[in-house]
Amino acid sequence: MRTVYVNGDYVPENEATISVFDRGFLFADAVYEVTSVLDGKLIDFPGHMARLSRSLGELDMAAPVSDDELLDIHRRLLSENDLVEGMIYLQVTRGAADRDFLFPEADTRPNLVLFTQEKSLIDSPLAERGQKVRSVDDLRWRRSDIKTTQLLYASWAKSRAHAGGADDVWLVRDGHVTEGSSNNAYIVTADGTIVTRHLSPEILSGITRQAVLQCARELQIKVEERPFTLDEVRGAREAFSTSASSFVSPVIEMDGMAIGDGEPGPVARRLREIYIEKSRAAAI
Structure with a gap:
């Protein structure tokens, strides 16, 4: 069973939870990135972080953590899941708020989720x-x-x-x-x-x-x-x-x-x- 990351916690995938009021769930009010992994290392990571920052900025969405912290999270997930080849999926949502088409207050806490996927990338x-x-x-x-x-x-x-x-x-x-x-x-x-x-x-x-x-x-x-x-x-x-x-x-x-x-x-x-x-x- 995989270990996944949810808002600061590393938990078994069957114990991971997000609010039913999360705007990613209700409105697809969320952005994501997928970073490939070869030989247990991250491919094009700075580029993915730069594009993540741009996507967040275009939607006036706050970054939940710094790029350095995201790198640490990626590396811990690699270790926790013994991932050698595959991908790490990252998603940031605007957070949980009562359902309304208007964006919630600026202090709404974004939700951050990451998980790994094993996949043969070289031999395709x-x-x-x-x-x-x-x-x-x-x-x-x-x-x-x-x-x-x-x-x-x-x-x-x-x-x-x-x-x-x-x-x-x-x-x-x-x-x-x-x-x-x-x-x-x-x-x-x-x-x-x-x-x-x-x-x-x-x-x-x-x-x-x-x-x-x-x-x-x-x-x-x-x-x-x-x-x-x-x-x-x-x-x-x-x-x-x-x-x-x-x-x-x-x-x-x-x-x-x-x-x-x-x-x-x-x-x-x-x-x-x-x-x-x-x-x-x-x-x-």
Whole structure:
């Protein structure tokens, strides 16, 4: 049984409790981060903390503890749960208050919860065979740059796609791909250029995205940050997605049509290798 963290206490998961009046439960008034773990160490931790701070600031939500304290909590959970490979999930809610659409008083205490998840990140069957994705309308709220727990639409869309034999969805707004259900989306054009949507309120600023694009530039691969269409996806040499939980994951099919030769492409494979190598070297 896992040990989890709830507001200063480390408790068995079956003893963890949060108020029924918590605004994360009632309104999805909460933000979160997921930090990957390799070799018992944290990947891209400073980036995740910087994005957490931004998400909290955008929602006028107080930080419950400092970044140094969060690092200590992460490391203790690693130790308590003997986690070697997987993820640590962190969630901050605005706190518990009587149900009202108005934000509660500023002195309402935020709730902080963390827990671990074991997962094989390096040996990924999905990364090995490549993902099949479906395109769906992007009907989320327009502040996708804030990493909130409002994930129902993405969960619903991915579940529908999975029931139809696909692995994930790519969301489409105004004829252009925004991102995946829980990842950033990329294509590789005929001339070898990597194209991914530019940062804006319509997509999440992925921590893995930032690191992978830096890897691409170090490999002297041209990168364009701009919207791209479904026709561009279908005509691409290859495609892939990035996230903290899947690193770089090839995409081999869109809406039943093969992308490129229908196999994981060399650019995605190479970026995955380099990202893992660099992440292991920089882990804390």
